[in-house]
Amino acid sequence: MRFDVLTLFPEMFSGMFTTSILGKAQEKGIVSLNAINFREFSGNKHHTVDDYPYGGGGGMVLKAEPIFNAVEHVVAAARAEAGEREPRAPRVVLMCPQGETYTQRKAEEFAKEDHIILVCGHYEGYDERIREHLVTDEISIGDYVLTGGEIAACAIVDSVTRLLPGALGNELSSVTDSYSTGLLEHPHYTRPAEFRGWKVPDVLISGHHVNVDAWRREQSLYRTWRRRPDLLERAELNDKERKLIERWKEEEKEKETK
The missing domain is CATH 1.10.1270.20 (tRNA(m1g37)methyltransferase, domain 2)
Known part of the structure; x- marks a missing residue:
């Protein structure tokens, strides 16, 4: 599986993507994790990715152009890597407090995909045309607001990767986790008795x-x-x-x- 995370702060993912289960999954070739600064796709010399909202109001809004350009770039890169094999269209997931609440069922659904693009927002919100014409899913990890979508994106990458074959040392671990069976997990004990x-x-x-x-x-x-x-x-x-x-x-x- 390939994950591309579009963010203004790719350095936030350097530790998360290179340690523990995610780091080992990359070493095994199970997953490819990429953090991409979408400011590079702003289309202007000042690398501006936000602007004032039409109609007035507080805060800044992420522009459509950088996000569209970045998604199109990573889709083209994925197709080039696939060579003659025609890849499936990726899921483009918007990190948003207005989105569908993330669950283990959604993680299991995402784990069936080949390519997921996660869009991390900042500021007041997104240009609505991103929602209407680009993304396939809008996801929230809870009824609260974060500074940006990076923490939510990390949660999704981690929860999905651990479901992929070979990512965990014990393949039964993900099957018996809380929520995987629809119930919370039973108590655990170890030595001493x-x-x-x-x-x-x-x-x-x-x-x-x-x-x-x-x-x-x-x-x-x-x-x-x-x-x-x-x-x-x-x-x-x-x-x-x-x-x-x-x-x-x-x-x-x-x-x-x-």
Whole structure:
């Protein structure tokens, strides 16, 4: 997979892209990560990429021309690298607080692509023609506003790369992560079996894998019910699990009445 991040601050990605999982994934040739300063595509001698908004108002707006030019440049570069093979059109993703809230499902969708271009904004906003005629997706990583889109872009690159085959040392890690199953992940324990009087649940050291799997599923379900009940609306649950949740609800009501 190829990632091209269009940003005014490419130096922000130097550490992120060269260490840990992302660095190893690049070394293995699993992913190509590029941070490109779209100021280089401004089309004017002063390298200006923003201007005052029509109609007045506070703040500056990113111009359409530098973003369009930069996207067209990286698309052409990708086609040149592909040679005779005709590459699929890239996803052009705008980092924007107005966009669709980013989820693990979206990461899994992006992981099926060959080429993703991430556009990081600054200032007051984007020229609307960028949204209307260039991007394929608008993504927000939460209901808050950042100084720019770089942190959000890093989150997307990291979450998608770890889903690619060979990126993680243990291929099961991404499959069992929180949200990948639709539920939060179950609790984890490691040695020693007892620490300051707190013991690891007996089932985990029993060696009975069926019972371990059942315990982990129930714990995952319980943790999701307690912390993120909204996720249960979309989770695939069987009748036994639904009855279990109803039992927990009844027990909770009984505690409240005491």
